[in-house]
Amino acid sequence: MSAALEFSLARVGAMTLRYSYLLRSSMPRMVEMMYWPTVQMLTWGFLQTYLLRAPGGLAGADASTIAAGSLIGAVLLWDILLRGQQGFSFSFLEEMWSRNLPNLFMSPLRPAEFVASMMAMSLIRLFVGMVPVTILAIWFFGFNLWALGLAFAAFFAILIIFAWSVGLFVSGLLLRYGLGAESLVWSLMFVIQPLGCVYYPVAILPSWLQPICWALPPTYVFEGLRGVLVHHALRVDLMIYGLALDAALFAAASYAFVRLLAAARRAGTLLQTGE
């Protein structure tokens, strides 16, 4: 086997240790990881409460969907998607900000191990940031994401794999184009909010836009969430489609990352990655 294809859990562990040192060294960053998801959850949770109590009320179908917790459930899942990608990309940005990439790319660390460590950190950051928020959602609004059980596991898997795909693609762009591409880390995922039908069903969108929505794995999650909350049934077919799309997109993102890394080596930008 080529040495380039070897995979060492010890090196993944070393990188994960490095990111956990960073995480522990800054209390403000730890707090910030919980701050935004909490603000989002409270805003949408109170909006949901207002809509249900508003004089005149909502139309029947909308009322039952919202009453079941579709807004607050959606915002929690949306944050898993957004924070999952940003957690991945943030680890990568840390290397660029600290001008450490040349040290890493001339060490025995393989790109696949580097990516695996960023995935691990994405999960760790999500755990730190989101678990308290899901508990607050129970306390404030009586919405228990964990009670969705297997459905939640499926939603989480589809969202996190998509988040990693976007993170991987953006990291490749950062390698090739430097910190000029940094704004994509914070902004790219937001295109998914309208097209992934986070807060409304796909059916309300113009028919020409719907195929684009169905090409995005998160759409299957948010449609699935509404199905689970209203009809108490998980659409397994939606989950399978979502995971299949995820697999294809992750493969495409990996290919793009490898090509962009090669392009960065050709352009000589790996040595000029600092601020």
Next chain:
Amino acid sequence: MALELGLALRVAGLSKFYGATVAVRPLSFSLAAGSVTGLLGGNGAGKTTTIGMIMGLIEPTTGSIEIFGRDFLADRYHALGRMNFESPYVDMPHRLTVRQNLTVFGRLYGVRGVAAKIEELAASLALTDFLDRPSGRLSAGQKTRVALAKALINEPELLLLDEPTASLDPDTADWVRAHLEDYRRRRNCAILLASHNMAEVERLCDHVMMLKEGSLVDDGSPAEFLARYGRANLEEVFLDVARGRGNGGAA
């Protein structure tokens, strides 16, 4: 086989072009184990690009790189664990302590007994007093010593140094040079050194390559350079080459 002949690095026809811009014209040289070769040249001469290609960070336009007898461009990972580098233009995470940074790199390089190795390096490079201080709070001299510790943590057999004493005071710079000399002797390590400091090159290197605008314009031992150009030190030789005065110092 190259390794049996004691060759750490062999470069043949190595060049780098960015479109029509020349960074390095075809360059060939080799480094024997235990030797120190200096890369000299003004800003933009191609020193950092040459080192970047040997580090695997820049893809050459043409040429081959053989490290420890194997094709580096085909599979860099066979060699990367046995080499390392130091440059003032590359940093380590500022919020991590020196010990944390060295621990991470020790693990990346698969060093056994990382904690003991860090203590050993700390003792020999005088890092002990600030091992648990964040790397961002070190002076320039302390940072250089930490970068050197990182570069030596895997006991490399090939060491690439890009201006290792830039921005250091004379005392610290002398101290770093002495440590490098000692390491080379003890480990029979081959060193490729890019520097603007002629006194450093004269002291450390047994072979020197002069680059100008991406081309190798002259090479030889420091003594050969002094004799060839009729100069008292490499600084004067460097000025002759940089200003195109040719051998003998004729203006």
